[in-house]
Amino acid sequence: MKEKIKEILNKIFLVEIFKGLLLTLRMFFSKPVTVQYPYERREIYPGFRGKHALVRDPFSGDEKCIGCMRCATVCPSKCIYIKREKIENKMIVIDYVIDASRCVFCAYCVEACPVCALILSEDFEYSTYNKEELVFNKEKLLRNWDEFIKKWPEDFYFNKFWQPSGIDPSRWPKTKREQKPIPIRKIEITKEEKRVSSTD
Amino acid sequence: MRQSDVKELIVNMGPQHPATHGVLRLVLELEGEVVKRCTPYIGYLHRGVEKLSEDLTYVQCLPLTDRLDYLSSMINNIGFCLAVEKLMGINIPKRAKFIRTLMGEMARICSHLVWLATHALDIGAMTVFLYTMRDREYLLELFEMVVGARLTVSYPRVGGVRCDINEEFLDKLYRFIEDFPNKIQQYETLIDRNRVWLKRTKGVGVITAEEAINWGLTGPPLRATGVYYDVRKFFPYDAYDEVEFEVPLGKNGDIYDRYKCRMQEMRQSARIIKQCIEKLPTGLVLAEDALRIRMPASPLKIDKKEIQFEVYIEDKKIEEFIQKFPEVYASVESPKGELGFYIVCDHSAKPYRMRVRAPSFVHIAVLPKLCEGFLVADVIANIGSIDIVLGECDR
Numbered sequence: 001m002k003e004k005i006k007e008i009l010n011k012i013f014l015v016e017i018f019k020g021l022l023l024t025l026r027m028f029f030s031k032p033v034t035v036q037y038p039y040e041r042r043e044i045y046p047g048f049r050g051k052h053a054l055v056r057d058p059f060s061g062d063e064k065c066i067g068c069m070r071c072a073t074v075c076p077s078k079c080i081y082i083k084r085e086k087i088e089n090k091m092i093v094i095d096y097v098i099d100a101s102r103c104v105f106c107a108y109c110v111e112a113c114p115v116c117a118l119i120l121s122e123d124f125e126y127s128t129y130n131k132e133e134l135v136f137n138k139e140k141l142l143r144n145w146d147e148f149i150k151k152w153p154e155d156f157y158f159n160k161f162w163q164p165s166g167i168d169p170s171r172w173p174k175t176k177r178e179q180k181p182i183p184i185r186k187i188e189i190t191k192e193e194k195r196v197s198s199t200d
Numbered sequence: 201m202r203q204s205d206v207k208e209l210i211v212n213m214g215p216q217h218p219a220t221h222g223v224l225r226l227v228l229e230l231e232g233e234v235v236k237r238c239t240p241y242i243g244y245l246h247r248g249v250e251k252l253s254e255d256l257t258y259v260q261c262l263p264l265t266d267r268l269d270y271l272s273s274m275i276n277n278i279g280f281c282l283a284v285e286k287l288m289g290i291n292i293p294k295r296a297k298f299i300r301t302l303m304g305e306m307a308r309i310c311s312h313l314v315w316l317a318t319h320a321l322d323i324g325a326m327t328v329f330l331y332t333m334r335d336r337e338y339l340l341e342l343f344e345m346v347v348g349a350r351l352t353v354s355y356p357r358v359g360g361v362r363c364d365i366n367e368e369f370l371d372k373l374y375r376f377i378e379d380f381p382n383k384i385q386q387y388e389t390l391i392d393r394n395r396v397w398l399k400r401t402k403g404v405g406v407i408t409a410e411e412a413i414n415w416g417l418t419g420p421p422l423r424a425t426g427v428y429y430d431v432r433k434f435f436p437y438d439a440y441d442e443v444e445f446e447v448p449l450g451k452n453g454d455i456y457d458r459y460k461c462r463m464q465e466m467r468q469s470a471r472i473i474k475q476c477i478e479k480l481p482t483g484l485v486l487a488e489d490a491l492r493i494r495m496p497a498s499p500l501k502i503d504k505k506e507i508q509f510e511v512y513i514e515d516k517k518i519e520e521f522i523q524k525f526p527e528v529y530a531s532v533e534s535p536k537g538e539l540g541f542y543i544v545c546d547h548s549a550k551p552y553r554m555r556v557r558a559p560s561f562v563h564i565a566v567l568p569k570l571c572e573g574f575l576v577a578d579v580i581a582n583i584g585s586i587d588i589v590l591g592e593c594d595r
Contacts (some may be wrong), residue, residue: 024327025390033334045341047348076260106263106354111362120348133551160348166295166364166485 047160049105050124052098052136053144055117058183063142064117067093071109071118079103096141100126101134110161114173119159121148149184156181208236213578215244217320217579222590223303224564228571228579235579238571240564245594249556257549258284258358265394266352268539268556269592271314274307274343275534276592277356281540282437283530284358294358294439295486301439302476303346303355304532305469306373309380310339311535312466316387319584320460323400325391335383338376345369360486374477380470384463404571405582408453415566418559419537420465421586424450426459443475455585462587536560536587560593 010016035042054063067084068091081100083095107120121144128134136144147155156183163169167178214225223244229237233531249268253261266273278300285292313332320328340350346365347355350475391397407415409425422429431449432440448464450457531540537559544551563586570582 011395016395020327020390021392023386027331033337045348049348069385074260076256076263085465085499104263105349105459107348108259108263157266164363166361168484168486168488171486199576 002145044122044124046122049107049120049121049122051121051126051144051148052100052103052141053119053121053148054096054138055182056142056145057117063096063138064115065093065096066115066117067091068114070112070114074108074112076106076108077102077104077112080109093138096138098136098141099133099134100136107161110159111164113176114163115175116159116162116179118162119145119148121145123148123151152184155183155185157184158182213579215241218417220583221318221588223581223590224590224593226567226579228576230330230576232317233575235571235574235576238568238579240567242561242564242590242592245590247595248491249595250495253551253554255550258551260454261551261554262357263354265354266354267591268532268558268595269311269536269560269589270351271589272307272311273351273353274303274355275311275532276539277354277585278304279532279534279539280541281358282532283528283543286528286530287525287543288358290359290487292487293484295364296484296487297439298476298480299361299365299485300356300478301443302354302373303361304343304438305476306339307477308535309466310336312365312462312469313339314585315462315535315584316459319581320391320397322580322584324396325394328387331383331386331390335376335380342369342373342376343498345372357486360484364485370477370480373473377470377473377477381467384466388463395438397463398456399476400577400581401585402454402458402532403452404455404574404578405585406452406454407566407570411585412453412566414508415569416562417537417566418459418562419533419535421453421537421563421566423447425453426451426460430529431538435531437530437532439476440472442479443472445472493539506556531557534559536589536592537563539592556592556595558592559595560588563588564593 054065056062057064067082069082069084072078072080072082079099081095081097082093082100083097084091085095086092103118110120122143126134158179158189162176162179163172209230211228211230212225213228214220215223220226225241225244227239227241228235247267247354249264253264256264262277262280263281265276266487268276285289297400313336316499317329317332317336321324343353343355347353347362354537365394407417410429411420412425415428420430426449428447430435433446433447443467448461448468450461527544529542530536531542533539538557539559540557542553542555542557543551544553567582567586570586571579574582
């Protein structure tokens with residue numbers, strides 16, 4: 001009986017509606033969580049899978065890619081095309097094309113690369129008006145890297161997927177195992193460091 | 201007007217209707233405002249995932265499964281990985297098991313939050329949408345922190361997970377989980393006893409336990425009828441046999457009970473995550489014998505062995521295993537229901553046939569049964585309550 005009276009009173013005085021309204025009123029005074037996107041930006045965590053870039057070797061100034069085709073074979077959407085040539089017993093990458101409009105951003109290529117020559121950078125704003133601009137060739141990919149490291153706050157860069165944590169390092173090839181953070185500010189490289197790296 | 205003048209009106213609902221949750225087309229035959237017959241037409245989002253996977257290696261298939269149920273891609277990945285691991289006989293490390301359980305439950309919460317948001321929005325409760333999206337955003341950011349992607353994560357891998365999680369992540373997640381029951385309380389304050397919500401959901405779209413079993417329903421729509429069935433309890437995978445949780449059951453099998461079931465499920469998910477964080481063991485996250493099905497080696501070294509390795513699975517242990525079990529079925533409890541992967545192997549590194557048992561596909565079949573005899577507005581409520589994702593249904 002008591003419960004029935006309570007229910008009827010609840011119905012008459014719109015108790016549940018006012019409870020809801022009280023909650024929304026309380027929310028009105030709390031701090032907003034919205035980010036006003038073009039003006040404010042949210043912090044992006046390192047290792048974000050965004051725009052592609054080929055790593056520029058800080059010592060030679062050219063790409064690090066050796067043309068082993070691992071990334072092209074592992075790609076699930078088959079969006080990497082590599083043109084290479086063997087000149088004097090040395091493999092030379094003539095062109096390296098990534099079709100970003102087909103890419104699924106799984107970062108398998110980054111993980112498979114034995115020399116850590118490829119990254120998915122933290123840059124995500126590269127929408128265009130035509131599809132042709134989304135086909136990145138070697139020059140464009142290197143330019144992407146330059147643009148990306150310009151914004152990078154630290155002196156060294158290291159991608160998370162080059163050496164994923166928690167995995168036995170013996171699974172990787174030697175060059176990948178020994179990969180160290182890449183110095184990206186030219187001034188930082190002293191002569192001694194250069195000599196050490198060249199002997200490697 | 202005489203009775204004979206009343207004609208059936210045929211209404212085309214969708215495929216571009218915002219309340220059909222994707223590209224679902226429903227042809228409704230109406231008599232006045234009562235639905236006489238409802239026919240769902242599917243296939244607008246068909247991408248041929250099953251066929252595509254026949255041309256890709258097991259590792260490469262994984263990103264495809266992301267795109268099935270895009271609201272909980274983590275659980276799709278886990279399901280596929282479990283099937284392949286069963287096929288190859290790989291035992292994954294304990295830490296990876298716990299991480300998978302934890303991530304799976306995070307994905308379940310994400311999916312249920314989107315379900316609540318859209319379902320409530322369809323029925324007319326606008327505020328819940330904003331609150332659930334606020335909380336989901338936090339979880340998506342955590343996903344981004346670990347793998348660098350928010351929606352299509354591709355985080356689990358055959359033989360474990362892709363990379364380890366760090367203290368900062370666990371700390372942030374723990375803080376969220378501590379507060380999450382209060383957040384659920386907030387949503388419930390808004391709609392749980394709201395008279396509009398009750399009128400729209402109670403006694404609508406009723407299905408009995410027997411019918412639900414006959415239609416092949418799984419997940420929350422089945423449990424709302426009072427049938428105790430949960431893949432996590434009956435066929436425990438990953439670390440589910442090491443954590444404590446309850447399976448919430450409904451009674452009447454109407455929309456309100458399905459809603460109640462899912463709300464309770466979110467609470468249980470929070471409980472599981474909490475236990476996982478507390479019990480998380482240390483160690484590697486990728487099994488050692490997962491080596492043989494790593495990404496294909498380079499074709500540059502044109503060596504016969506290398507080519508063989510690339511195309512065929514050569515490991516003797518795995519070979520023996522495959523001969524014993526050439527076909528496997530592994531299922532997981534996805535937020536929508538039982539998601540199963542059936543793989544037929546032909547000793548190459550690619551699946552001969554992969555079949556996906558998608559819960560959304562089964563649940564759409566029951567839609568005409570739920571809608572018949574109810575009003576047009578209830579069709580919307582019904583679609584929301586069975587929580588379908590068309591990416592998974594059409595595949």
